[in-house]
Amino acid sequence: MSRPPRDFRLLEGTVIDHLPVGTAARALELLGLPRDGPITVGINVLSPRRGKKDIIRVEGLFLEKHELDRLALLGPDITVSIVHDGEVTEKTVLDVPERLIGILTCRNPTCVTNGESIQTVFLRLSGFPYRFQCAYCERVSGVGEVS
Amino acid sequence: MADVPDAAQAFRGRSVVSADDFSKEEVLALLDAARAYDPVQRGDAPLPPSLQGRVLGLLFFEPSTRTRLSFESAMLRLGGSVLGFSDARQSSFSKGESLVDTIRVVEGYCDAIVLRHPREGAARLAAEVAGIPILNGGDGSNQHPTQTMLDLYTIREAAGALDGLRVGFMGDLRYGRTVHSLASALLHFDVDLCFIGPENLQLPSDLRDTLKAAGRLGSEVELLSDAGALDVLYMTRIQQERFPDPMDYERVRNAYRVDRAALEPFGPDLKVLHPLPRVNEVATDVDDLPGALYFQQTRNGVTVRMALLDLILGGAS
Numbered sequence: 001m002s003r004p005p006r007d008f009r010l011l012e013g014t015v016i017d018h019l020p021v022g023t024a025a026r027a028l029e030l031l032g033l034p035r036d037g038p039i040t041v042g043i044n045v046l047s048p049r050r051g052k053k054d055i056i057r058v059e060g061l062f063l064e065k066h067e068l069d070r071l072a073l074l075g076p077d078i079t080v081s082i083v084h085d086g087e088v089t090e091k092t093v094l095d096v097p098e099r100l101i102g103i104l105t106c107r108n109p110t111c112v113t114n115g116e117s118i119q120t121v122f123l124r125l126s127g128f129p130y131r132f133q134c135a136y137c138e139r140v141s142g143v144g145e146v147s
Numbered sequence: 148m149a150d151v152p153d154a155a156q157a158f159r160g161r162s163v164v165s166a167d168d169f170s171k172e173e174v175l176a177l178l179d180a181a182r183a184y185d186p187v188q189r190g191d192a193p194l195p196p197s198l199q200g201r202v203l204g205l206l207f208f209e210p211s212t213r214t215r216l217s218f219e220s221a222m223l224r225l226g227g228s229v230l231g232f233s234d235a236r237q238s239s240f241s242k243g244e245s246l247v248d249t250i251r252v253v254e255g256y257c258d259a260i261v262l263r264h265p266r267e268g269a270a271r272l273a274a275e276v277a278g279i280p281i282l283n284g285g286d287g288s289n290q291h292p293t294q295t296m297l298d299l300y301t302i303r304e305a306a307g308a309l310d311g312l313r314v315g316f317m318g319d320l321r322y323g324r325t326v327h328s329l330a331s332a333l334l335h336f337d338v339d340l341c342f343i344g345p346e347n348l349q350l351p352s353d354l355r356d357t358l359k360a361a362g363r364l365g366s367e368v369e370l371l372s373d374a375g376a377l378d379v380l381y382m383t384r385i386q387q388e389r390f391p392d393p394m395d396y397e398r399v400r401n402a403y404r405v406d407r408a409a410l411e412p413f414g415p416d417l418k419v420l421h422p423l424p425r426v427n428e429v430a431t432d433v434d435d436l437p438g439a440l441y442f443q444q445t446r447n448g449v450t451v452r453m454a455l456l457d458l459i460l461g462g463a464s
Contacts, residue, residue: 110287112268116245136268137289138165140353 020075024054111137154180158458162274166295171335181454196226197462204257205231221452295328297451310337317343318383340365406430
């Protein structure tokens with residue numbers, strides 16, 4: 001879809017909103033952005049609900065389930081809105097699944113997942129900040145300790 | 148064989164990967180069932196060969212004396228047979244075969260597999276891919292559930308009950324998997340816990356958090372003399388390789404050694420357990436005390452593993 005230069009309105013794509021402050025760069029990295037479409041990033045944007053937030057708008061991007069699962073790890077209540085023809089058609093509040101399959105890597109070097117060609121499985125423990133238990137070696141890690 | 152329908156139902160065809168996978172009722176059902184296999188309880192009466200014609204695979208990728216031999220003894224005493232290896236170099240692992248492939252091959256040769264492997268989570272993975280029960284004989288520093296079952300059996304038989312006890316763990320609290328599994332299993336019971344160890348070998352943070360969340364962390368002290376009254380003292384070996392500085396090891400090695408004189412203040416009813424092997428942490432003059440249970444523990448290993456195998460493989464039903 002063509003548009004005039006300097007027009008930053010999102011016509012077809014995704015808005016990732018309510019990112020905790022300081023996580024926008026990590027979100028771009030997690031999603032392998034930028035790709036083709038234009039991206040607008042807001043950092044330390046004022047938010048009536050939580051004071052400040054980060055926000056990302058990506059033209060032409062529609063996220064897959066595994067990408068949403070990854071994104072959800074960055075914080076609670078991140079919202080993802082799908083935009084068509086300039087209108088929000090779908091809005092989802094992300095939640096970290098109770099079972100994360102093939103998304104995280106166990107940092108325990110002697111975990112069997114680091115020796116065999118298998119998918120990792122992590123169980124999310126209750127509470128925030130998120131903590132995850134490797135279903136194999138049973139080690140509990142914070143978000144920063146699992147990649 | 149013993150009439151243990153609940154235990155038979157709970158265990159038949161089931162893998163034993165982690166002590167945490169079993170409820171209090173299931174643990175108690177196993178401990179009750181094990182009495183029927185206890186040579187003392189049955190007055191050495193012969194047991195029927197309930198597992199005749201059944202084969203147990205023993206895949207030991209790491210060295211073991213007690214676990215491997217007691218499983219072997221348990222299976223043979225029930226009329227079954229064993230096959231396997233006790234050194235990874237004797238297996239296709241040394242040719243680069245994956246654990247998953249090894250399990251898929253060996254499950255065709257036997258009715259259940261006991262697995263000891265250096266990687267944490269190996270038994271969980273094996274249980275996922277195998278169509279037969281997997282019994283975890285130790286996965287790295289993670290779990291050793293049959294050791295936990297025999298520890299619980301030993302304590303209960305000696306003390307008469309598990310509830311109402313004060314249990315002290317002494318030595319390597321950080322890396323000792325038997326400590327982690329037993330402490331976690333004791334959360335099922337009304338037991339006070341006390342942890343005695345050097346500052347750098349305290350409980351790992353996740354177990355500490357679990358105990359704390361359950362309101363059962365109890366006391367953590369560096370010296371046995373600060374532990375207060377104890378009914379059970381569970382000793383572990385402090386491994387020199389855990390200390391980057393050999394001087395640090397020298398400083399603590401004798402502080403976590405008990406002899407008859409050190410145990411005197413706890414009275415004659417104190418039960419002393421140790422998963423063995425010991426180096427010098429329990430002096431040999433303790434061996435003759437009535438509460439020195441560590442060799443009884445190894446005998447109970449056969450008893451409990453007989454019960455487990457018979458229940459899992461259907462001989463007890």
